[in-house]
Amino acid sequence: MTRSTDGPWDPAIVDLPLSPWRDRFLWVEEIQASPAGDAAAAVVRLGEEGFSVCVNGDPWPEPFEKIWHLRYAPDGRLVALASREGEWTVVVDGVPWENRFSFVWNPLFSRDGSRIAVAFQRDMAYGMAVDDVPWEETFPNLTCPLLRADGAATAAVVQTEPLSEGDIVKYREGIYTAAVDGRPWERRFMNVWGLACSADGGGRLAAEVRLSPTEYTIAVDGTPWGETFACVWTPLVHPVRGTVLAPVRREGSWWLAEDGRILWDRPFVQLWQPQVSPDGRHIAAVVAPAFGRWTVAVDGRPWKATAGEMASDPCFSPAGGRLAVRFKDHGRWTIAVDGRVWRQARQMVFTPVFSPDGGRLCVRFKEQGRFGYLLDDRPWELAAEAAWDPVFSPAGDRLLLRTVEGGLFRRRVLPLEDFGKV
């Protein structure tokens, strides 16, 4: 693709025809768009030789027997999981890692994309690998892999000894724990699930743990809270306070707890997906204030507006002043911002994206297989065959939209005033 303009945020439309790909390869799988929109890639079928990845029309030099999970990292590197001679590895921009595994899955990127982690299985031993360096210690099983946002640590739930099927006694004694960079916590639990860690150094690792068939709590760095609950959900480490927040169930209702103590003064029929605003001043969570009604609560106060089917993915604006959430009601998805529900509803809306100052909100939607965008509740029916989440310019006055329209991969940068016009 040639760039017709100089700066990445100069308004422009750049197209890349995809149809030659279809002629050249037996089939082309889902297109992936690079974060900057300057490249498109897909897993392609070569024929007898197997698979390759086609980037902007050119396949990687070496084919693989199998390729899956092609994704762009946030820094624009193209990552896939691929196999050759029955062995799997991670391939970055066409170059495989040195290490080979029996299987790899669940690739994870650090926030800036500089580090890549993956879960692996090698001869029935399980671990994680970061940038081609596998954990030294491996385990009979591993779930819930996690890479810290700064990329400096990995964690996962691990099974520490093998279990034969039907052995309910050993299971009850506890064979699960969490491991950080391959080093398991001392203590074992009946079950361990969702992990959470602070975004960067010096942080804590928190996990949902089950102490007995009916006692749940949160363990932080291996030590469970003193309080137990009827159930808990995935915790969250407060980015400013460093405390651990988690939804907990008591007497049939859900509460938000912080370091083992109930934080909010009222319970909900359901409470999950807690989020802390980037400035650390507000806590939000998806809640059901009544059976079958969904919304978010901010600092314990639920919005009046509710949806009958789902509220999901609450997200704060970068400065933390605004909050958006996906709402589903009567089979249609929409967005609610700061307690107000948008008028536009679609078969599907994707993750809402705030402008850097939080003043504008844009989201991708899908209707009958065609994509478009909503900017502050104003639709742009592009009828695109594919589309990716919008990106605001750092100044917040431009939008980068990446779509496939009429068989062309299109990178479009436009001033916000031009939304819906081109």
Place this chain on the structure above:
Amino acid sequence: MPETKPKDAPPAVDEGIERGIAGLTEERIRKAIRRVLSGETGARLKAYVDTCIHCGLCSEACHFFLSRDRDPAYAPVGKVKQTLWEMLRRDGRVGPEFIKQARIVASTHCNLCKRCAMYCPFGIDVAYLMLVVRRICHLLGVTPLYIQDTANSHAATLNQMWVKDDEWIDTLMWQEEEARGEIPDLRIPLEKEGADILYSVIGPEPKFQAQLIYQAAVILHVAGVDWTMPATPGWDNSDMAMFTGDNEIMGRLKRAHFETAARLRVNRIVMGECGHAFRSVYDVGNRWLGWSMPPIPIVHAIDFYHELLEEGRIRVARLFEEPVTLHDPCNVVRGGGLHEKARAVVRRTCAHFIEMEPNREHNYCCCAGGGVINCGPPYKKHRVESNRVKAEQIAAAKLKGAKIVITPCHNCHSGIEDIIHHYDLGVETRFLGDILYQVMEKP
């Protein structure tokens, strides 16, 4: 007074139950009963217990009662008498042996099929009452070994069969590879965000019946469906925790399932031919989480095949020749009203269809459902003997010519297979998908 214990109850040497009651004190039992009866239940339980007029009219609804020579201990209300009434009457002061017997009755003498709710003049839901008993036993740690192990798998791996994260993906790739032998460009699209449909299965499919994933992939591919399967836990829609009384694990499983579908931004979830899983995602697990209906529509395979055939997206090349009969799975018929659609699919795919009697909402349960088959070998003999009426039903259909019993549910499939063997019925079972795959037009 008639004897209070059912005749020919299994000897029940069940390690899960024996170990469970070993550590029980009357105090602990009383606390658990209280917790459930005055903390977790409410108006329904009260109304059901207060309204039941002890008329026994529910008896003939139950295949256990009918199959076991009308033994009153197997009448739905008889099971309530042996369990809940006693707990209430004695205000929770019951012993470990009582809990053992209550667990056996609630977990292996009732399939929670809800047929009796259609026969009780008041619509008393004995299945619900048996679930209350199961809940109490779960809190006391008294659960049959096999199904407890399954619930353990659910808790540890979020699937029913201890399938590890990589084994799941590997199985899908393997089935994709196999299916490419038949349709070279077939794909099982993994992790495709924004697909129209998420296809979900139960744990035993990747573990033992991978060909069902193959068949589904062929059907979805030929129909041109925009679909995906997840490469993370949350792919399994099944739920034995719902049947042990472990509501917390049930909720965890259903949350993982719906959130996986939500994460992949699909419009609908299409599930394979499973009945209990349908119940769990449609009106049990979702409710425990606070969703009045499934937040993302769940389409059972019967419904989906019906849609594909009606819309002409799948065409039938030639009808299935052997005469078939159809078993109505409780969970999608009494639980989902799919009986007419199932018949429509059978008629569109099979040349000769013979009805079993009774049918539709009045079908007899397979006796495997409600987690009974999952309680394992110790109860197998009791289970098949407790469904003589189903054997008679099938035998009658066979007399009219049926050679195949279509059972569009995993539990029913296994349960009916056991019945066919035990009673030597000489017919075979098939999934609806087996038939559809066999008769459809393929490229």
Place this chain on the structure above:
Amino acid sequence: MNELYRLATGPLLWASFAVFVGGSLFRLLELFLLARRRERFLFTYLSLRYSLRSIGHWIVPFATVNWRRHPVLTIVTFAFHLSLLITPLFLLAHVVLWDEAWNVSWPALPDAWAIVLSLIVIAGCVFFFVRRRVTPEVAYVTSASDYVILGLTAAPFVTGVIAYYQWFDVRLFTLLHVVSGEALLVAVPFTRIRHMLFAPLTRAYMGSEFGAVRHARDW
């Protein structure tokens, strides 16, 4: 005796009406509050249409599979319940009492009819009694309270018929009739006779679940 009779037809009567109405309302309210407190979700599923569909099927004889399976029981059950409700409401002697007390009146049943209906109630009780003894699945779940309920129900009718025909001591049996009738009224909220209050609710709930959620019939 006269004193007793006055007491029974005076304060006791009103007291029993009060207990019956108040107790019934209390029971319903209690159930409603319990549902609100612990199972609020139940209300989400209540559907008027499917409640009525279900109740409609079950209050019509032979309209459900199970009614058809038990023809004798069905006939007895419906005849019994109808007679049980109609007789006390439309008995001439009762209508007159209402008229005297409150100046309200409505058409009354000819006495002969009332006797027939009363005999149906009594026969029904006998039928249910025998059924409880001889049908194993019913015997299995029968407790003393079930016989008490049958007895309580039969008593006002038996005594009423005796008093009407003036067998034995009329005054005694009239008194017994009044007292046993009052006992039956009072028993409604406190024994399983309250199925009379709850049945429409349990039926409505099951009907709604089957109809609106499960798309299936429940009869």
